[in-house]
Amino acid sequence: MTATHLSGVVPPAVIAIASNRPLLSVEETNRLLRQQGVALALAQGVVLDRVASMITMHEDEEISLMRAYLEAEGINNDEALSGWLETKGWSLDDLRYFATKAERVRRYSQDCYAKQAEIRFLERKLDLDQVTYSLLRVSDRELAEELHCQLLEEEADFPSLVAAHSKGQERATRGLIGPIALTTGHKALVERLRVSRPKQLWPPFEVAGWWLLVRLEERFPAQLDDAMRAAMVDELFQVWFKEQVSLLMAGEELMPLIAVAEPVNP
Template sequence: MTAQRQALPEPLSGLREPAVVELPPGRPWMAISELNRLIRQQGQARALARAWVLDQLVRAIPLPAGEEKDLMGTFLQRRGVNADEQVPAWLASRGLTFEDLRILATQEQRLQRLCRRRWGAEVEVRFLQRKPALDQVVYSLLRLESEELAAELHQQIAEGEADFPELAPLHSSGPERHSRGQIGPVSLAAGHQTLVGRLRRGRQGELFDPFQAGASWVVLRLEQLLPASLDEANRNLMLRELFNTWLEQRVDTLLEGQPLPALDAMLALLEEDGNP
């Protein structure tokens, strides 16, 4: 299928309805010109563009009718709407249409389906690129003002005379003084680079010689290294990151006033599933 350019919305003219914004549903609140001014003043143009791009995308992603009906039913039940006759009033009170309900209830499932088909083959490469930031670590730490104190406390720990839980509240200058000297699990890439290098190549239980990191002298012990694996949670995370990168590129195109690439080629992948 040949991908065509998706045209931008035409400039609005000759509106039959007043060009106003409703905040409480059904009550005119603000002129469109005032809304435009606030959008730019408060830096909300990107958020609005992203919402429009996402809405257009979700509406275009097919979903089997039975699955859609079940998701809508679950969505309403979780909000205390248990009978069909309650739906119109629930929608009216929120200024929503039935189409809004359909999108709200099924958006996540539609996006998951698209992500699996479009970016599923790219997940492993993305994971390998992101793994250094996904690996986690638990370590014990003292941040100290002088090299002499760092050497003294390091020796006490090495010889078993004292340990991090008792020393951190007394001597450490960082927030670890409130957690008995222990930090984590945290991303291995989140710490100071002088810490990260040691932790990445260290052995569990290894007590490192005192070293300087920024303005502090540090006593450090690696407690546990928790390498990330490509489990279901990380697989979904990689899919969502790949999707968000694509989505933000599409938002950039819209904000630049350029025609959006059509969704035909992407949606054709979903037709291969054999579902409507």
């Protein structure tokens, strides 16, 4: 026993960046967290670690995920695995954690927020709907009105007028924009697209010094399919996740985690 231990003085705790190689004291680590801007990443890691710990997985599920993880890393035999773990400074438990973390977080999100996915979808539907529309912009109001008349009378088509007169980036696509989220763009444009019928041409209107001609081409309403449900669940989880990280960054207590169902024996 060292003299330090005999004197009753506890040696300072140290942080190991590489496995089993102590490098920094807790005081030094806290200083680096502040000064190098990595406190946010640590806070995110703390929350994700708590979430992952809430999900229990069967051993065969863990093994399957570990194998898939190693295949993606090009590790296909025990010898390669041993050297790879040594290079990483990982134990098998570390490998298990990294290989299963994403699935644990997904399951936690699903358990907590699946029942709220439809409500989230309905709240966000206007943002999720997509449209394609034709756009032409010029700086002169009289020209815009003349081009509008030509379109109404079918004296010219939208692509040719865009090529001849439009001043914006839409020239590269002959005026066709999208598919794009319905709510993307200037408020005046969004308001018109929201109430448009397909092939409806709007009279010229001014936006930021430009006179715009807009025609809705097609509307693509968002559907609550499996992929959309998963996206809504993830959005809800991300809202909660960011709240937890903000609490940690502010030095406040984290909210209790939601209890999740235990896995059913296969």
